[in-house]
């Protein structure tokens with residue numbers, strides 16, 4: 001849509017990077033100019049109006065910070081995206097505070113980068129349209145209940161602050177347990193609607209027919225069992241916010257009804273003949289990548305664009321491991337364990353940082369809680385972590401330390417780890433495990449006993 005007419009200026013001193021970006025964006029249909037240094041960029045910005053300026057941060061003489069400052073002064077409507085190496089991520093966030101619209105990290109994936117551009121354009125357009133709407137009320141600008149000191153989270157906080165003051169539809173995407181609901185609540189709590197309700201609905205957990213009457217309500221006698229009139233959640237959420245969780249699971253039929261309410265604010269109770277209208281802000285969340293669902297024709301494209309007015313993507317925990325120690329502290333406090341002086345050892349922190357956390361922050365929280373229960377009143381030791389966390393790292397199997405030990409001990413350690421991993425892989429199916437290991441079941445049981453492994457786990 002908007003992208004085809006967009007003028008982009010690339011400011012990058014590195015030749016190969018500049019040419020690469022320029023080719024990529026040109027092939028995507030953008031109109032591209034480039035500068036090899038900041039001073040030239042300033043001249044170009046003075047002469048021509050750009051929709052987006054993409055600038056490297058670290059450049060000799062006139063750097064990305066100066067380019068940003070200059071662009072925002074001369075042409076406030078231009079979006080600025082900064083390119084940053086991992087080490088300068090923190091600085092990128094500072095730049096976002098100064099007015100940059102987004103950033104991407106080097107090295108980057110082509111699709112990711114194109115997405116960042118698209119998103120920056122969309123957010124920018126939205127914030128421009130809703131200018132003057134901001135500052136209606138002063139709400140605290142921090143998010144103490146959301147832990148994250150890494151750049152990725154800091155950037156998300158900036159976005160949350162901006163969007164909280166508005167009525168924009170927000171689409172939060174992230175794997176399971178990354179904090180989507182937490183973020184949704186934080187936005188609502190800091191919005192002008194905070195004195196009204198936030199109504200959460202899990203669209204994945206409720207069958208289609210039931211979901212329809214939950215969301216939109218029904219008239220008395222609309223269907224068998226509809227003994228009384230029922231108000232839908234959209235009515236109940238009037239003047240507040242509705243949180244549509246797992247929106248990716250919503251059926252096509254309901255997607256149409258949702259699209260209508262988003263476009264017009266109007267809907268109809270089941271069995272009713274007239275429209276009702278509501279004033280509800282929608283925050284949607286999904287752990288699927290909605291764009292791929294659209295490509296597979298499983299999700300309506302028009303609805304996707306309606307929802308994706310202001311996208312927020314939560315990173316998986318494995319990409320923000322620097323936050324693990326803080327999160328652990330936080331969960332100890334949350335579950336009142338610090339009061340009991342429960343602490344975690346360095347070994348535990350090390351094990352936690354090696355694990356890949358498929359269940360993300362929720363899984364981490366569960367692990368800490370469980371370990372605290374298993375070691376009442378004591379510090380949490382590695383032994384109290386679940387097997388998969390304890391042995392996520394193969395160095396116990398093949399690491400250098402193995403060779404400093406007596407053979408008997410190394411062999412025993414190997415056997416124990418081998419068995420645990422095997423059991424995890426076979427979901428604690430002893431028959432399967434013995435088959436893979438090529439030993440009898442009796443032998444497996446013997447080893448389990450010898451190493452004190454709890455095989456009734458699942």
Ligand SMILES: Nc1ncnc2c1ncn2[C@@H]1O[C@H](COP(=O)(O)OP(=O)(O)OP(=O)(O)O)[C@@H](O)[C@H]1O
Nearest residue numbers: 145146147175176177178179180181182287361362
């Ligand atoms: N950054 C964070 N700081 C502190 N706690 C967090 C953070 N992110 C998530 N949590 C906690 O982790 C748990 C899971 O978060 P939440 O329910 O928001 O995840 P979700 O993305 O909605 O997961 P799902 O997709 O499974 O519904 C909650 O207890 C939440 O408070």
Ligand SMILES: [Mg+2]
Nearest residue numbers: 177180181245
């Ligand atoms: Mg959730």
